Amino acid sequence: MSILESTPQEREVTCCGLATTPVTEADAVRLAPALKALGDPVRLRMASMIAAQPELCVCEIAPAFDLSSGTISHHLKLLREAGLVGSERRGTYVYYWIEHAALEVLGTLLSVDQGAAQG
Amino acid sequence: MSILESTPQEREVTCCGLATTPVTEADAVRLAPALKALGDPVRLRMASMIAAQPELCVCEIAPAFDLSSGTISHHLKLLREAGLVGSERRGTYVYYWIEHAALEVLGTLLSVDQGAAQG
DNA sequence: CTGTTGGTTCGATGACTGTCGAAGCAGCCT
DNA sequence: AGGCTGCTTCGACAGTCATCGAACCAACAG
Numbered sequence: 001m002s003i004l005e006s007t008p009q010e011r012e013v014t015c016c017g018l019a020t021t022p023v024t025e026a027d028a029v030r031l032a033p034a035l036k037a038l039g040d041p042v043r044l045r046m047a048s049m050i051a052a053q054p055e056l057c058v059c060e061i062a063p064a065f066d067l068s069s070g071t072i073s074h075h076l077k078l079l080r081e082a083g084l085v086g087s088e089r090r091g092t093y094v095y096y097w098i099e100h101a102a103l104e105v106l107g108t109l110l111s112v113d114q115g116a117a118q119g
Numbered sequence: 120m121s122i123l124e125s126t127p128q129e130r131e132v133t134c135c136g137l138a139t140t141p142v143t144e145a146d147a148v149r150l151a152p153a154l155k156a157l158g159d160p161v162r163l164r165m166a167s168m169i170a171a172q173p174e175l176c177v178c179e180i181a182p183a184f185d186l187s188s189g190t191i192s193h194h195l196k197l198l199r200e201a202g203l204v205g206s207e208r209r210g211t212y213v214y215y216w217i218e219h220a221a222l223e224v225l226g227t228l229l230s231v232d233q234g235a236a237q238g
Numbered sequence: 239c240t241g242t243t244g245g246t247t248c249g250a251t252g253a254c255t256g257t258c259g260a261a262g263c264a265g266c267c268t
Numbered sequence: 269a270g271g272c273t274g275c276t277t278c279g280a281c282a283g284t285c286a287t288c289g290a291a292c293c294a295a296c297a298g
Contacts, residue, residue: 017226018163019170019217028160028167035163038229039155040256041147044137048147051138058275071257073276078255092265094275098138103229107136110157110226112219159286177245190287192246197285211295213245 003034003083003102017111034106037082042067043075050085051098058094122153122202122221136230153225156201161186162194169204170217177213 007027023031038044042065049064050056062072076096079085083102088095126146142150157163161184168183169175181191195215198204203222206215 018167018222019219021167022171023164023167025160025164028163032158032160032163034158035154036158039151039153039158041144041151042256044147044151044154045142045144048137048140048142052141059273062275067256068258069275070259070277074256077276089264089275092274100138100231103137104231107226107229107231110222110229112223112226161286178243181245186286187288188245189247189289193286196246208245208294211244 003030003105004099005030006105018109019112023109031105031109034082034084034102037078037084038106040075043079046075047079047084047098050079050096051100051103055095055097058096061096122149122224123218124149125224135227137228138231142228150224150228153201153203153221156197156203157225159194162198165194166198166203166217166222169198169215170219170222174214174216177215180215 038047045064046061049061058072058076061076062069065072067075076085076087079096080087083099085096085098087097157166164183165180168180177191177195180195181188184191186194195204195206198215199206201221202218204215204217206213208214
């Protein structure tokens with residue numbers, strides 16, 4: 001059950017945003033982990049760095065943070081488990097890329113709904 | 120320093136999404152707490168219920184969850200502190216409403232950027 | 239003033255999280 | 269094979285979090 005597997009109910013929600021139809025418990029359980037993963041300043045920046053490039057190796061990500069390599073790996077793992085990024089080892093380096101589809105699900109969920117919202 | 124106070128840098132970010140320009144550390148620190156607040160299934164549903172109505176009293180929110188009133192209050196407080204909802208007591212009841220502007224900041228942050236994203 | 243109902247705050251507790259440093263693994267060199 | 273570099277995993281630890289039940293405060297109805 002990943003963030004990308006949508007039920008009909010969830011499709012409606014992610015079609016028109018959180019304000020249109022109350023998110024069901026099942027959808028909340030599936031969507032919340034991705035928001036939680038982005039709810040840490042380190043991971044939000046990591047996701048943003050990765051999203052701004054086609055892909056990025058850990059050796060390019062790590063220097064931006066004053067953290068041990070173990071901690072860097074830990075955060076990247078959480079982003080991966082949340083379905084927000086993918087990774088692949090190619091030779092010496094491990095590359096990370098953003099899963100745009102997952103990001104889009106969240107963007108739609110939080111997008112301002114033209115019908116229900118009123119500034 | 121709330122989610123709604125934007126620096127020039129942050130305006131650029133929240134204009135075109137997380138993938139356009141890497142989020143700065145300061146912006147990440149300011150934006151992450153709101154995502155964190157929504158990163159819990161209970162609070163995501165609460166925010167969604169509140170967002171789907173002009174306003175909602177606690178007595179209408181609480182029955183949707185199998186939680187003690189103390190825990191309900193705790194979650195609503197976190198949403199309030201994250202700047203995502205506002206609240207006001209009117210007579211017997213306390214009413215909560217969504218802060219659409221804060222939601223919009225997040226929606227824009229996570230929205231798919233036409234320029235940088237590619238599926 | 240007293241009881242009742244709606245919410246918040248408090249204290250305690252078990253679970254989870256962010257962090258480090260050390261150990262481990264993978265792929266290179268030579 | 270032996271060593272080096274890049275990254276992940278492991279074990280430990282302090283800090284945070286979700287939850288409950290109890291105590292508390294606010295408004296109202298008798």
